[in-house]
Amino acid sequence: MSESEDPYENLTITTGAVVEPNTSRVNKTGSWRQFKPVINVDACIACGQCDTYCPDQAAKPVEGEDYYGFDLDYCKGCGICEEVCPTDAIDMIREEK
Amino acid sequence: MSSDLQDQDFTDELEHDEELWNPGHRACAGCGPALAMKYITEAAGENTIISQPTGCMEVVSTPYPESSWGTSYIHNIFENGASVASGIEAAYKAFDRRDPDHLDVQDSDDLNIIAVGGDGATADIGIRALSGMMERGHDVLYIMYDNEAYMNTGVQRSSQTPFGASTTTSPAGDESIGNDTNKKDMTSIAADHGVEYVATASISNPHDFKQKVEKALEIDGPKFLHVYSPCPVGWSYESSKTVELAELAVETGLFPVFEMEDGEITSVNKISDRKPVREWLEKQGRFKHLFDGEEPSEEAIEELQTWIDERAEDLGLDA
Ligand SMILES: Cc1ncc(C[n+]2csc(CCOP(=O)(O)OP(=O)(O)O)c2C)c(N)n1
Ligand code: SF4
Ligand code: SF4
Ligand SMILES: [Mg+2]
Numbered sequence: 284m285s286e287s288e289d290p291y292e293n294l295t296i297t298t299g300a301v302v303e304p305n306t307s308r309v310n311k312t313g314s315w316r317q318f319k320p321v322i323n324v325d326a327c328i329a330c331g332q333c334d335t336y337c338p339d340q341a342a343k344p345v346e347g348e349d350y351y352g353f354d355l356d357y358c359k360g361c362g363i364c365e366e367v368c369p370t371d372a373i374d375m376i377r378e379e380k
Numbered sequence: 381m382s383s384d385l386q387d388q389d390f391t392d393e394l395e396h397d398e399e400l401w402n403p404g405h406r407a408c409a410g411c412g413p414a415l416a417m418k419y420i421t422e423a424a425g426e427n428t429i430i431s432q433p434t435g436c437m438e439v440v441s442t443p444y445p446e447s448s449w450g451t452s453y454i455h456n457i458f459e460n461g462a463s464v465a466s467g468i469e470a471a472y473k474a475f476d477r478r479d480p481d482h483l484d485v486q487d488s489d490d491l492n493i494i495a496v497g498g499d500g501a502t503a504d505i506g507i508r509a510l511s512g513m514m515e516r517g518h519d520v521l522y523i524m525y526d527n528e529a530y531m532n533t534g535v536q537r538s539s540q541t542p543f544g545a546s547t548t549t550s551p552a553g554d555e556s557i558g559n560d561t562n563k564k565d566m567t568s569i570a571a572d573h574g575v576e577y578v579a580t581a582s583i584s585n586p587h588d589f590k591q592k593v594e595k596a597l598e599i600d601g602p603k604f605l606h607v608y609s610p611c612p613v614g615w616s617y618e619s620s621k622t623v624e625l626a627e628l629a630v631e632t633g634l635f636p637v638f639e640m641e642d643g644e645i646t647s648v649n650k651i652s653d654r655k656p657v658r659e660w661l662e663k664q665g666r667f668k669h670l671f672d673g674e675e676p677s678e679e680a681i682e683e684l685q686t687w688i689d690e691r692a693e694d695l696g697l698d699a
Binding site for chain 2: 290291294296303308310311315316319321335336338343346352353355357359360361362365374379
């Protein structure tokens with residue numbers, strides 16, 4: 284993951300409104316989600332199609348495993364990953380909060 | 381069982397790469413242009429300066445003091461994406477002449493200067509700046525992400541809005557079938573400026589799009605790419621269907637994928653059994669009125685189909 288700092292710490296308005304790179308990571312868009320993707324780890328063939336087509340960098344390989352999982356900090360629940368998965372390993376379920 | 385799934389959470393066990401298009405951006409769920417931004421950064425790498433006019437992708441990626449970009453990035457006003465990119469390129473060349481060692485990168489050839497604008501910013505309000513950039517021959521890649529309207533301000537039509545689409549400034553109604561113009565051909569306009577490399581691509585084929593970005597960046601001088609990027613909000617469809625709709629636009633020939641080099645078409649993504657445009661139209665709320673069974677609606681669909689067929693013929697699209 285890219286290093287990023289908290290841009291809101293000691294916030295001042297700079298000349299030209301210059302900001303540091305990669306800082307939108309402080310904004311946890313997972314709170315937008317109504318439906319949550321879940322993976323059937325046995326059906327997943329780790330092809331990475333979900334990763335390729337996720338607009339929010341939220342479908343990634345699970346460390347040390349041969350399947351993918353979802354970053355619930357950022358996943359907005361769009362459902363694209365479910366559509367593009369060739370083995371139907373992903374289901375969108377209504378998230379109980 | 382269902383409660384197990386409710387608890388499924390791999391968030392802290394995921395392998396993230398160095399991403400140059402970062403999450404936390406505020407694009408709507410399922411945003412097609414957000415995918416285009418991801419692919420552009422993946423293809424271009426970090427030695428890149430992005431110049432971006434106002435529009436959804438600028439607004440969602442850079443609310444002060446945040447940035448979703450891992451590349452250098454400058455936001456400029458709506459009509460100025462190409463002008464600012466031109467200025468950056470001219471400045472780098474001038475610095476390079478005075479002091480060839482001033483850059484962190486080997487020389488200015490290792491630096492990518494890319495302007496990334498929406499269809500409104502590019503094909504309409506910024507076209508004068510783009511024309512200047514192309515005609516003066518700046519070493520800039522211009523990428524137009526096409527979501528077929530001015531989305532950031534609430535779905536006003538642009539010169540890329542397809543025939544028959546209802547938008548807030550081309551509303552469908554008793555007297556109107558929606559937008560009454562076909563998509564303006566930006567590739568021919570770019571090619572007629574003498575631009576060496578011009579191509580179209582769709583977010584449904586990221587491999588192809590990224591190859592085109594890489595190929596373009598190898599070429600000195602101006603380059604133009606048109607990338608098709610559906611918008612679930614402006615087109616009114618379920619957010620999960622973004623990739624499918626981009627693919628269908630290609631398969632129906634509404635959005636042909638091809639390359640032009642030195643003004644000639646050099647490769648065309650051929651379509652076998654091109655689907656009728658109806659199949660793409662009926663999946664989107666902005667064309668809902670065309671399916672009321674009335675005669676003007678049928679005529680409108682026919683008119684769009686004819687435009688597509690004629691272009692397909694010109695391009696040699698059918699396999
Ligand atoms: C000179 C000027 N006119 C109008 C606007 C308002 N404006 C901001 S973004 C936008 C629409 C951008 O449309 P497009 O370039 O297609 O990008 P999209 O939002 O669809 O991604 C408009 C009209 C502006 N910022 N500046
Ligand atoms: S639901 Fe959408 S945002 Fe969430 S992981 Fe799947 S593609 Fe990404
Ligand atoms: S309105 Fe459309 S283009 Fe703009 S952020 Fe939302 S989905 Fe993306
Ligand atoms: Mg637009």
